Amino acid sequence: MSDLENRLVGCFQSVFPEMTEADIRNASQEKLDQWDSVAAITLVNVVEEEFSTQIDYDLLPNLDSFAKVLEYLTVDRGLS
Amino acid sequence: MNVTEALSILRTRKPGCEPFGVLLACGFTPLHLKTLMQAHLQQALPDRSVEIDTGLFGNLVETIDAAVDSHRHGALVIIEWSDLDPRLGYREAQTWGHKVSGSIVDTCRNALDRLARSLEAMPATIQVAVSMPTLRLVPAFSVPGWDTGAHELALEELLAAFAARVAQLPHCSVLNARWLGEHSPQNGRHDAEADLRFGFPYTVPHASALAEGLTRLVLPRTPKKGLITDLDDTLWHGLVGETGPDEVSWDLATNQQLHGLYQTLLQALADSGVLIAIASKNEREVVNQALQRSDLRVSPASIFPLEVHWEPKSTSVARILKVWNISADAVVFVDDSPLEIAEVSAVHPGIECLQFPQRDNAAGVRLLERLRDLFARGEVSYEDSIRLQSIRSSAALRAEGGEVANSESVLASLDATIEIDFGAGAEDRRAFELVNKTNQFNLNGRRFQPADWAADLARPGAWLAVVSYRDRFGALGKIAVLQGRVLESRLYIDTWVMSCRAFSRRIEYTVLAELLRRYSPSEILLEVATTAKNGPLRSFVKSINGSEPTSACAIPPERFDAACPRLYHRVVVTGEAQDV
Numbered sequence: 001m002s003d004l005e006n007r008l009v010g011c012f013q014s015v016f017p018e019m020t021e022a023d024i025r026n027a028s029q030e031k032l033d034q035w036d037s038v039a040a041i042t043l044v045n046v047v048e049e050e051f052s053t054q055i056d057y058d059l060l061p062n063l064d065s066f067a068k069v070l071e072y073l074t075v076d077r078g079l080s
Numbered sequence: 081m082n083v084t085e086a087l088s089i090l091r092t093r094k095p096g097c098e099p100f101g102v103l104l105a106c107g108f109t110p111l112h113l114k115t116l117m118q119a120h121l122q123q124a125l126p127d128r129s130v131e132i133d134t135g136l137f138g139n140l141v142e143t144i145d146a147a148v149d150s151h152r153h154g155a156l157v158i159i160e161w162s163d164l165d166p167r168l169g170y171r172e173a174q175t176w177g178h179k180v181s182g183s184i185v186d187t188c189r190n191a192l193d194r195l196a197r198s199l200e201a202m203p204a205t206i207q208v209a210v211s212m213p214t215l216r217l218v219p220a221f222s223v224p225g226w227d228t229g230a231h232e233l234a235l236e237e238l239l240a241a242f243a244a245r246v247a248q249l250p251h252c253s254v255l256n257a258r259w260l261g262e263h264s265p266q267n268g269r270h271d272a273e274a275d276l277r278f279g280f281p282y283t284v285p286h287a288s289a290l291a292e293g294l295t296r297l298v299l300p301r302t303p304k305k306g307l308i309t310d311l312d313d314t315l316w317h318g319l320v321g322e323t324g325p326d327e328v329s330w331d332l333a334t335n336q337q338l339h340g341l342y343q344t345l346l347q348a349l350a351d352s353g354v355l356i357a358i359a360s361k362n363e364r365e366v367v368n369q370a371l372q373r374s375d376l377r378v379s380p381a382s383i384f385p386l387e388v389h390w391e392p393k394s395t396s397v398a399r400i401l402k403v404w405n406i407s408a409d410a411v412v413f414v415d416d417s418p419l420e421i422a423e424v425s426a427v428h429p430g431i432e433c434l435q436f437p438q439r440d441n442a443a444g445v446r447l448l449e450r451l452r453d454l455f456a457r458g459e460v461s462y463e464d465s466i467r468l469q470s471i472r473s474s475a476a477l478r479a480e481g482g483e484v485a486n487s488e489s490v491l492a493s494l495d496a497t498i499e500i501d502f503g504a505g506a507e508d509r510r511a512f513e514l515v516n517k518t519n520q521f522n523l524n525g526r527r528f529q530p531a532d533w534a535a536d537l538a539r540p541g542a543w544l545a546v547v548s549y550r551d552r553f554g555a556l557g558k559i560a561v562l563q564g565r566v567l568e569s570r571l572y573i574d575t576w577v578m579s580c581r582a583f584s585r586r587i588e589y590t591v592l593a594e595l596l597r598r599y600s601p602s603e604i605l606l607e608v609a610t611t612a613k614n615g616p617l618r619s620f621v622k623s624i625n626g627s628e629p630t631s632a633c634a635i636p637p638e639r640f641d642a643a644c645p646r647l648y649h650r651v652v653v654t655g656e657a658q659d660v
Contacts, residue, residue, distance in 0.1 A: 014087040041111060041278060045083045057277050 004079055008070055011046045015039055028065035035064075043069075053077060081288045083112050086119035093122055093129060100128035100529065101151065102298070103135060103206075105143040106158040110134050111280040113287040117156060120288075120295040141191075144198040147206065153531045154207045154298040157199065158290070160281065161213045164188040168218055170275055176220040181231045184220060188235055192242040199246050204507060205534040208252045209297035211290060212239055214260060215270050215281060250509075251530070253297040255290075264289035302517050304432070304454045305406050306355035307346065308397055310415035311367060311388075314436040315343060315378075321362050325370035330377070338444040342436070343377035345448055350382035353464025354455050355404050355471065357385055359396035359413070364388045384468060385475070393420045394427035401428075403475055405580040407519065407613065412454055414447075461510050463557035470581050473553030477584070488646065491586065496551035496649045498590050502598075503655020504546040506534040511546045511561045518577035520616045521560075521588070524609035526575060536574070541565040547591055549582055556582055560591060564607075571601035576617070588620050590649045596637050598653075604635040 012024040016034055019027065029035045035043075044055050044063070051073060055063070063069050073079045081089075104110055104117055114132055121130040133152070135143030140163045147155055162169025165187040167180065202208055223229035228236075243254045269286040282290070312319045317336035318328040330339035350356050356378070360367060367388045371380045385403050387396030393415070401408060409430035415421050416436040425433050434450065437443035457464070477490065504511055516527050528536070537544055547560035559582035563575040573595075578588060595604070608621065608629040622628040624635055624643040 011084075014084055014091070017087075017091045037278075038109075038111060041274075041280075042083060042087075042115065045112060045284065046087065049082045049084045057273060 002080070004073060005070060007050055008047070008066070008073065011043065011050050012066060014046050015043045025066055028067075030064070047073075051077075051079060053079070081116060081119060081292075082284055083115060086112075086115045086288075089119040089122055090115070094126070097127055097129040100125055100130045100153050102130060102132050103143070103147045103152050103155040104132050104158070105135055105140055105147070105155060107138055107140040107160060107163040108281055109279040111274070111278065112284055113158070113280070113282060113291065116284070116288045117291040117294065120291040121299065124295050124299045141194055141198050144195070144202065148201055148203065151531060151535065152206055153529045154209070155202065156294045156298065157195075157208060157210045158294075159195065159211060159213055160215060161217060163195075164191040164213070167220060170218060170272070170281075171279060173218060173220070176218070178222045181221050185231055185234045185238070189238050192238055196242055196245050199252055200249060202251065204251045205530045206251060207298045207530060208246075208249070209255065209294040210243070210246055210252060211255045211260075211294060212243055212257060214257075214264075214286070214290065216266065255293045255297060260289060260293055263292065300458075303457045304354070304412050305410040306357065306400075306404055306412070307349060307451070307455070308357045308359050308400055308411060308413045309346065310393075310417070310420065310436070311358060311360040311362060311370075313416040313438060314414060315339065315346075315358075316370070320366055320370050325366060325373065328370055331375070338441055340377055341444075341448060345451060347378040347382060349451070349455050350378065350468070352455070352457060352460045353467045355406075355468060356383045357387065357400040357404070358383055359387045359393050359400065359415075361390050361393070362388050382468065384472060392423060392427075394424050397424055397428055397431065404471060405474070405520075405583065412451065414451075459509075461513070461557075463510055463559075466555060466557055467581070469554050470556045473551075473556075474581060474584075476553055492648050494551040494553075494585070494648065496549065496585065497652060498587060498594075498649045499548040499652045499654060500591065500594055501546045501548070501655045502543060502653065504544055506530070506537050508544075508546060510558045511544070514558065514561050514577050514579060515563075515575060518579060519611070519613040520580050521576075521578040521583070521620070522611065522614045522617055523573065523576040524607055525611035525614060526609075536563060539565060541567045545591070545595070547578075547587065549585070549587055551585075560587065562591065562595070566599055566601065569602040571595060571599050571604045572607065573604060574607045576606070580616075583616065586645060586647055587649070589644050590647050590651060592635075592640060593644060593647065594651055594653065596640065601637070603637065604640070605632065606635065607632050 009021055009024050012027060013019065016024070016032070027035070029040070040060060044060065047069065048055055059072065063072055100121070102121060104114055106113070114134060118130050118132045135146060140159065144155070144157060160169070162172065165184050166172040167175060167184055199208060199210070217232060221229050221231045246252045247254045264286045268283055270281060271283045275281040309315055316328040316330045316339050317334065320328045329336045330343060331337060346356055385400055387399055397413060401411065407430060408428040412432045412434060413421070413424050414434050414436055416438060418435060421433040421435055424431060432454065434447060437447065512528070512530065512533055515533070536542065542565050543563070545562040546558055548558045549556045556579070560578035561575065562573055564571065564573040592604070606621065606629070608618070608631060610618065610630050618628045621633065624640055625633065
């Protein structure tokens with residue numbers, strides 16, 4: 001697992017502290033009741049703080065799983 | 081604090097702690113503000129579990145009104161412009177301009193009056209912290225941004241009147257706008273993106289600053305009790321031993337006004353019950369002459385004791401602490417010399433040491449503000465006003481009786497009266513203050529929030545005794561508080577504190593004797609818990625039971641009768657005890 005992925009797991013753990021690492025990697029808004037609109041905004045904020053980046057709120061509906069957030073950071077933002 | 085740090089604080093809080101319930105009342109979606117608020121409170125209350133309830137979304141007044149019958153410990157009321165008139169918020173504004181300016185002012189006037197009435201109706205046991213609108217006004221009025229304009233000034237006038245009205249309520253405090261301005265610059269407060277998309281108007285840094293300020297208001301820190309000051313280049317400019325009493329200075333004419341302002345602040349602190357002492361390496365005679373100067377802004381009568389000699393400052397501090405009978409962590413030491421500060425810090429690690437700056441007025445002003453913050457108290461009680469007098473009385477008592485002040489002849493000659501008031505309630509602020517600041521004669525170190533205190537006093541069989549003392553040296557005011565229950569034939573004492581100023585007078589024995597006389601219990605159960613500082617309480621129990629308690633213990637009346645020393649007090653009982 002890359003350093004970036006570890007840090008992203010940490011972000012998810014901040015917002016969903018009861019989840020295991022394995023659960024987080026498979027997490028999606030559809031499968032996780034706690035991932036409501038408030039949690040989504042909190043998560044974006046935590047990710048912004050962790051990676052010192054700004055996430056366009058228009059993309060929020062698309063960032064609905066751990067995999068998609070990871071892809072956004074690595075592919076769209078070019079972070080590693 | 082950012083959101084990640086806030087979540088981390090909340091994630092690592094201790095499990096199983098007593099809840100601390102807070103209402104967060106605001107008219108917008110609280111989002112991160114709730115998380116940050118909870119984290120700031122949790123940091124300040126590590127032994128509680130802070131729980132935040134946000135009430136009704138979009139309706140500030142109804143949220144506050146719903147809190148009236150609750151058992152919450154605190155309420156945080158965050159007012160924004162849109163709560164006063166939706167036209168003053170970016171989300172719902174439909175009409176702006178000169179045609180509606182007057183009506184906006186009228187709507188705000190009515191809304192503020194309604195809010196004030198809701199806050200006035202809140203129970204006094206709920207500590208309320210109010211934040212006035214913190215964001216810039218929307219461009220609703222037809223004036224440029226650099227011109228305040230008549231309507232904005234009218235709104236400011238309404239807000240000031242509202243703030244003054246609610247700040248008069250004993251359970252309400254209003255966040256200082258200038259303090260917030262220093263911690264959260266105006267141009268970094270509004271998050272327009274989050275406001276228009278999610279209805280959350282604040283940036284994270286602004287929400288955090290607001291949360292910090294409101295936490296300070298709803299959980300005020302215990303003010304320091306005493307200040308020990310140096311003289312040369314601190315209380316005044318110059319070395320009095322070198323130049324003589326007439327040449328040291330503290331005024332504008334000599335460009336040493338900072339020292340004069342320091343004297344002015346010391347007098348103000350002394351007037352509010354703060355103890356002031358001097359620790360100076362000098363000749364006593366020359367210092368006495370300087371302290372007699374008529375232009376000195378702090379009265380020598382407000383300073384006690386004076387430690388003026390050539391011994392180490394730490395020795396002076398130790399003697400002063402002994403006379404005051406308070407611990408080092410309740411005291412601030414001010415000196416211009418880093419060496420002296422290091423020496424005092426090393427010997428008294430709990431004391432807060434502040435360096436008096438030389439030739440730096442800006443640093444000097446910051447020092448004055450720091451001292452104000454460390455010693456500030458909301459109101460000056462009768463006990464505050466007589467504190468120095470009672471310290472002097474205790475010193476006189478010790479002088480008469482030697483180190484063991486409670487010698488029989490001295491105690492017999494005191495002409496002492498103890499008044500025990502069984503009619504006081506949760507609203508007795510001095511009793512509440514004593515319970516929350518007393519360390520040494522303290523049954524178990526338990527601290528209370530106003531709502532907890534009121535709840536304890538409302539338990540079945542509950543009683544409260546507030547003890548005052550006076551003798552031929554003067555009055556000490558309210559010096560002890562006991563709170564407990566009578567259940568079946570047992571007398572439970574759950575809280576017992578006594579000011580250190582009242583030690584060595586056998587007051588504790590007289591109070592216990594009066595409780596035995598009043599309730600005739602089969603036994604007294606003391607809810608003792610060992611704390612780092614409550615040795616005097618445990619020694620008292622040992623004097624009766626023969627061994628120092630480490631946890632809750634019983635005192636049979638016959639054992640007390642056998643161990644109780646001779647008592648010389650006149651006892652006056654007032655108030656009515658609650659039916660039990």
